[in-house]
Amino acid sequence: MSSMYGYDAKSTDDPCILAADKTFTLGMELLSPGGSLINLIPLLRFVPPWFPGAISQQKAQEARMLTKKVVSIPLEFTKAQVAEGNARPSVVGDFLKKKNTVGASKEEEEATLIVASTAYAAASDTTQSATGTFIYLMVCNPDIQRKAQAEIDSVLGGKRLPTYEDRPCMPYNEAIYREVLRWRPPGSVGVPHCSIEDDFYDGYFIPKGSTLLGNIWAMTHDETRYENPMSFNPERFFNPDGTLNDDDRIMAFGFGRRVCIGKHVASATVIPAVFNLEKARDKSGNTIEVNDEYCEFGLISRKKPFVCSIVPRSDISRELVEKLDT
Numbered sequence: 221m222s223s224m225y226g227y228d229a230k231s232t233d234d235p236c237i238l239a240a241d242k243t244f245t246l247g248m249e250l251l252s253p254g255g256s257l258i259n260l261i262p263l264l265r266f267v268p269p270w271f272p273g274a275i276s277q278q279k280a281q282e283a284r285m286l287t288k289k290v291v292s293i294p295l296e297f298t299k300a301q302v303a304e305g306n307a308r309p310s311v312v313g314d315f316l317k318k319k320n321t322v323g324a325s326k327e328e329e330e331a332t333l334i335v336a337s338t339a340y341a342a343a344s345d346t347t348q349s350a351t352g353t354f355i356y357l358m359v360c361n362p363d364i365q366r367k368a369q370a371e372i373d374s375v376l377g378g379k380r381l382p383t384y385e386d387r388p389c390m391p392y393n394e395a396i397y398r399e400v401l402r403w404r405p406p407g408s409v410g411v412p413h414c415s416i417e418d419d420f421y422d423g424y425f426i427p428k429g430s431t432l433l434g435n436i437w438a439m440t441h442d443e444t445r446y447e448n449p450m451s452f453n454p455e456r457f458f459n460p461d462g463t464l465n466d467d468d469r470i471m472a473f474g475f476g477r478r479v480c481i482g483k484h485v486a487s488a489t490v491i492p493a494v495f496n497l498e499k500a501r502d503k504s505g506n507t508i509e510v511n512d513e514y515c516e517f518g519l520i521s522r523k524k525p526f527v528c529s530i531v532p533r534s535d536i537s538r539e540l541v542e543k544l545d546t
């Protein structure tokens with residue numbers, strides 16, 4: 221939202237977040253295989269929402285209305301910021317400035333707005349799922365977190381935030397990133413695809429028009445490739461000589477022509493540079509244990525909410541984060 225619109229949601233009660241969350245839940249219910257009869261009998265899409273029992277149509281209508289809200293709330297915000305002259309750099313903000321000065325075509329405007337809302341929609345739940353898993357794993361594996369932080373400190377000296385250029389110098393953090401998305405890919409079967417011609421695979425006939433799901437979970441938990449696949453172990457991505465191995469194909473981003481286009485943005489998000497992530501304590505000082513449960517939302521799985529403590533690692537870390545907010 222920040223990079224697309226320069227809009228920072230301050231809390232989970234933000235109207236845009238609430239609308240996006242509800243749209244997502246409705247969308248996932250409708251899109252998951254078997255989630256709607258329309259997926260099996262496409263002719264049913266012509267039944268109007270007011271028809272008794274047309275639950276899918278009603279959900280789709282609500283999702284459409286909420287989607288408009290998800291697009292209009294940050295857009296109106298950015299327009300106001302641009303008009304007041306204090307818009308932060310963002311895809312939509314920069315476009316609007318350009319439109320107001322040198323002009324822009326209708327097509328350009330349409331494309332920019334669609335790119336921004338698509339990126340937001342595709343990025344929010346997947347990134348939220350991966351971040352939830354990452355925080356959970358760091359809280360439950362303090363030794364791994366300390367090792368990652370020690371590597372970051374050795375490169376940054378605790379004085380600045382990491383940049384893309386620092387990444388090759390942080391192989392252990394790279395291994396954590398690979399392992400988080402291997403251990404719990406946000407979408408265990410990716411996004412459904414449709415075969416565009418008759419095909420054969422491994423002796424099976426796949427007729428044109430079949431729905432195909434790539435079993436990402438099976439690939440990332442293949443015991444012949446990943447020993448003890450249910451355990452979280454970033455070390456598995458290292459060669460015996462201590463260098464990173466070449467297993468850098470992140471299955472969680474999907475495959476082929478429609479592979480996730482945000483994978484480079486996503487891959488830069490997960491770094492324990494400035495915060496300590498720990499188990500929280502109750503008023504008596506007892507550690508609050510973290511549940512290990514996940515909720516399935518159609519095609520995406522999310523860590524069930526849990527309490528933990530997230531505190532800046534030092535005063536410098538706090539300043540670095542606060543500077544980001546200004």
Ligand code: HEM
Pocket residue numbers: 338339340342343346347350405406407410411472473474475476477478479480481482483485486
């Ligand atoms: C950990 C985070 C993310 C995961 C696990 C993820 C995963 C995926 C997957 C599985 C697909 C479908 C690929 C396929 O059809 O085989 C996809 C598509 C897509 N993703 Fe991501 N994604 C993430 C973050 C992002 C971010 C941050 C953005 C944008 C900034 C983004 C934008 C998109 C878009 C636009 C598509 C549709 C591409 C197309 O259909 O051509 N994703 N993503």
